[in-house]
Amino acid sequence: xxxxxxxxxxxxxxxxxxxxxxxxxxxxxxxxxxxxxxxxxxxxxxxxxxxxxxxxxxxxxxxxxxxxxxxxxxxxxxxxxxxxxxxxxxxxxxxxxxxxxxxxxxxxxxxxxxxxxxxxxxxxxxxxxxxxxxxxxxxxxxxxxxxxxxxxxxxxxxxxxxxxxxxxxxxxxxxxxxxxxxxxxxxxxxxxxxxxxxxxxxxxxxxxxxxxxxxxxxxxxxxxxxxxxxxxxxxxxxxxxxxxxxxxxxxxxxxxxxxxxxxxxxxxxxxxxxxxxxxxxxxxxxxxxxxxxxxxxxxxxxxxxxxxxxxxxxxxx
Numbered sequence: 001x002x003x004x005x006x007x008x009x010x011x012x013x014x015x016x017x018x019x020x021x022x023x024x025x026x027x028x029x030x031x032x033x034x035x036x037x038x039x040x041x042x043x044x045x046x047x048x049x050x051x052x053x054x055x056x057x058x059x060x061x062x063x064x065x066x067x068x069x070x071x072x073x074x075x076x077x078x079x080x081x082x083x084x085x086x087x088x089x090x091x092x093x094x095x096x097x098x099x100x101x102x103x104x105x106x107x108x109x110x111x112x113x114x115x116x117x118x119x120x121x122x123x124x125x126x127x128x129x130x131x132x133x134x135x136x137x138x139x140x141x142x143x144x145x146x147x148x149x150x151x152x153x154x155x156x157x158x159x160x161x162x163x164x165x166x167x168x169x170x171x172x173x174x175x176x177x178x179x180x181x182x183x184x185x186x187x188x189x190x191x192x193x194x195x196x197x198x199x200x201x202x203x204x205x206x207x208x209x210x211x212x213x214x215x216x217x218x219x220x221x222x223x224x225x226x227x228x229x230x231x232x233x234x235x236x237x238x239x240x241x242x243x244x245x246x247x248x249x250x251x252x253x254x255x256x257x258x259x260x261x262x263x264x265x266x267x268x269x270x271x272x273x274x275x276x277x278x279x280x281x282x283x284x285x286x287x288x289x290x291x292x293x294x295x296x297x298x299x300x301x302x303x304x305x306x307x308x309x310x311x312x313x314x315x316x317x
Contacts, residue, residue: 001110002026003025003038003040005041005042005043005083006040013051014050014054016052022115022116024115036106037106038104039102040105041101041102045077046080056076058076059074082101082102086102103121103122119261121261123257124261127254127258128280131254134282136281138277141240142236143241143246145273146233150191150193153190156183156184158182161178161180162178162186163177163194168200168216172299174300175219175225187228192226192227194223196218197217198235198236199234200218200231200234201213201216201250202214203271203276214231217243217300232273240283242293244296244297245293247296259276262276263275
């Protein structure tokens, strides 16, 4: 492998598919000197629309007028030429200014199980180094993942409450709904029994690693419910980490960026357990954890009180 170029998802829509694609450049081993660095880049502007017609897109100035070249023709709005230019510099062993869209990775740092552009982005690698230098813990050192399916699922006629990905408020990081179903009517993805004090975080779907990533603290109200295997159930080690602080961290940019970096899948993004457990978590002193955790916990209580007040409201006409 000597080069990887990520293409926009709309690249092949004019040909009938919107699959995510990268182009991997390989060179047959033939005794030549092995490359010490791998070239990574991404195309962000194709020069045509992501529709069935693939209509050309032209460059425009600040007020919306199309820009013409010296010959009087319209300029196509693309950055494929920039990628090629960067690649030629790499091929000719010229200095390549490292950017977010074109950069080099040492061959020794390359994992052949991961050849995706996002995994090696300079900003993500820099973030990992900073977190490590600050003594961040791996999530796997702070929690255990519940892997066994609930015994309730063996009782086909038992009525249970089921929590799906859409039942979690991504704004408040809490479960806001559950559907009562008989076990034999549950979807096959129904898997884990959740208990008070545990956390759930999503590991599948287009929203993982974004601001709409779903994570929640399991309150007493939802203890004993069944959740989808689209979540991972985290059981915190309370001696090491405040559970409410950890919930706060699951919404932080540090956590979301790492999830986005680690996620895989061409159609539906997903996060492997091994990658989730390798996410780095910054842990302040326990006193600071408790201070932040208390604020998050208070938010849960206040929203609960508000909901109870709404239920008791009566309108006098």
